[in-house]
Amino acid sequence: MTAYTHTILRMKESSKRFLSVKQTDSWQTSSLMFLTTDGAVRLDMEGIRYELNAKDSVLIRSGIDVMVQSLSSEQVVIYTVTFDQFTLAQDAQNELVYKVNHDNLPDNGEVVKGSAVLFSYIKQIQTSQIIQEQAKWLEEIMFIFRKQSKPYNEKVHYSINMILQYMAEHYDQKLTRKDLAHKMGFHESYFSTFFKQSMGMSVTEYIAQIRIDEAKKRLLQTDDQIQIIARQVGYADSLYFSRKFRQKTGRTPSQFRMNRRPERIAAFQFVGSLVAIGIEPVCIDEETDLHSDILKEHLASSLVINEHTPDDVFKSLQLDVIIVPNYYYSKPTLIKRLEQIAPVLVLPYAGHHAVPEVLSIRTPFRKRK
Template identity: 80%
Template sequence: MTSYTHTILHMKESSERSLSVKQTVSWQTSSPMILTADGAVRLDMEGLEYELHAKDSILIRSNIAVIIQSLSSVPVAIYTVTFEQFTLASNAQNELIYKVNHDDLPDNGELVKGSALLFSYIKQIKTSQSVQEQAKWLEEIMQIFQHQSQPFSENVHYSIEMILQYLDEHYDQKLTRKDLAHKMGFHESYFSTFFKQSMGMSVTDYIAQIRIDEAKKRLLQTDDQIQIIARQVGYTDSLYFSRKFRQKTGRSPSQFRMNRKPERIAAFQFAGSLIALGIQPVCMDQETFLHSDMFKEQLANSLVIDEHTPDDVFKSLQLDLVIIPNYFYSKPALIKRLERIVPVLVLRYGGGHAVTEVLSLGRLLGREKEAKDWVKRFELLTQKARNSLSSFRKKGETAAIYEMRGHDKVYIWSYQARGARYLYETLGLKPPKAILDEVLLPNQHMVIPLERLGEYEADHMFFIVGVQHGWYQQMDKRMEESDVLRQLPAVKNGTFYPVKLEEFRFDEGERAIYLMDRFVCRLSQTAHPTIVHM
């Protein structure tokens, strides 16, 4: 892939097959595979079920038993690409030696939903093409897959991450495609192609998008004149800014400003912060709903939506505002479609403290008092939680958060995800030295093979696994089958705590209080030498 200088992708086979109505086929992968379909199918991979709809794509690791069944009332076409990835093992004199290496591939079962671009690339790569052409197509496929399968804060191509960070910090300045390409070390034409393939829009459109979105925040939070806001976000001509704003949003800046205290809000993310402000979303996307078990009462009347929900449904809800995280910039068609129906507010997601986010959202939504009241409650509960763990901290025992993905990967999280900030910073708990040195101090997540977990073990281990694909339910079985897990001292001492991804996935707003309560609950109980499910 282009993001790794010493990595080579080599296609082994591309194939197309047709499944008749309700037909089931099975096979065993010998190498990594990307699979996509033009209709609905169900995959069973070693007891875990995945449902794909048209133009969804999935990565399957090597040595995985796959059963696939058509769910469609018409024949379904299945497209697969099998490949190998090699990395440079040694660079001896006059000789380069490469070895098979799958470490940085996406996890087994990683999904990219509804990407027409990825679907078309998988269909187009052919065994009849030259090796160079195949490698180019594979690079394009893997770049899009690795970018779209994760939000910005988790796993983004380094060059894109660098570019987006620069644009976020300098959007108010004069920016040209030529200057950006030069600054980032790209040839201008390649830079344009690379950016559009990665983000789904041109760099010019992206700059316009973030400028308009920053202007929206100023319109909601201040009484500044339109021409002042235009200059603040990078437009010297306020009339041009107003035309661009209307073109992007279907509304003038003044019309958007009238929506200062929205009541009926759709949430593509941020449910925890909205609840902290006393707001029950009218509707939320399916991903947010699946990871909001702790809010069942507050969200009982919220409608579940997704990017395929028809326009008529959105219109019928009479929404005042849609809130979307900035990683949805990779879905410009969705943002454009929603803008035609209801005002849209794009917010940065991930990496910040719950208090900062709630205060910021409170200012944007006209609920500053509610935000300040919640912050007082958060601080009170935080102090209470710290006091309850004072004896635990005196013992000097370590605690850490891990996440199991696929069959053989463990993620160790830094401060920006999975409640890690609140375990280590807010509650003041001590991490293992290896995690402190390699994860927390550089403030970057780490991915390790399961076999190395012992190098990063803690006295108390919060081990995140997903319910959706069956991992949580199979945890006891996995413990029995894994020598690595079974031999951990935390397992033997009863201080190994499997927890649900669906509860720990997000940690914004009210969720932070919930997660701290879970930490305190487990660490305050008497340990038993058995696996304890939360």
């Protein structure tokens, strides 16, 4: 195998952790780490969750909080190897100077699934006490990681989904680009570019969007004061929250709350959930019309729409609210456009109870006239 030019890998420590049924163990990495397991475990790294099966392996960057829980009915062994990577910093006439450099490593949380060879290497590297042999083992392990880890497109999709999951669960806390980049093992500048290319908006814009959308749900579901809702979604300053809300929606929080009994609804997805709670939307998305014959029987008078439906058509319907799924976050221009027509409510596509919880528990609807 050919080693990466001007790169040295040096093992620091190898260890075994034994977990009984449902037992957990936690620590913070002080260096780079390879981890593998001989059984099923759940791995949590700073709020991001992975499920590993026997012979799955993962690379973890330094300074990461790790918690591992056994999912097996038998004792599980966790094998770890901590190491450092050095690259050539100076090539003088009489000396070579290396420095610690983690720039070109795979991402934090990079997983190789079910590699018996990789499992064996990580498990057995501790048997050698010779530095040169340890370095060779590490090079072999890194080579397999680079070769067998997910293809670029799949990896990008996986990474962005993991960080979106984290943001959805922690939007009420302080979120910074630096911290989010660290959790995924990215440089901050690269992370910002990667995120904007993936989502069509900056990290800061996305955080503001999900906070405002969570606030909308609370405005519909509760009678909480505006300042309380602002704190619940991550804004310490209620005046700043109100300005951001109006900037995003064209309405103040109070104006949005006044529309708690909408009757004229445009539904991009969620049509079945609406019908189930007695709401007949004014218009339905094209996909539902094409693929759900059962629903079409109940929605014969509903206009079929898609994201290219002209604004004039939408405006003529005098809509009270437009419901879209959260995967539309990747279409920020469309969401902004729809906000100019009627209030937009973004709901989790995988949340089966999202529609009745937000729309019907506190504000019973009537069928449209």
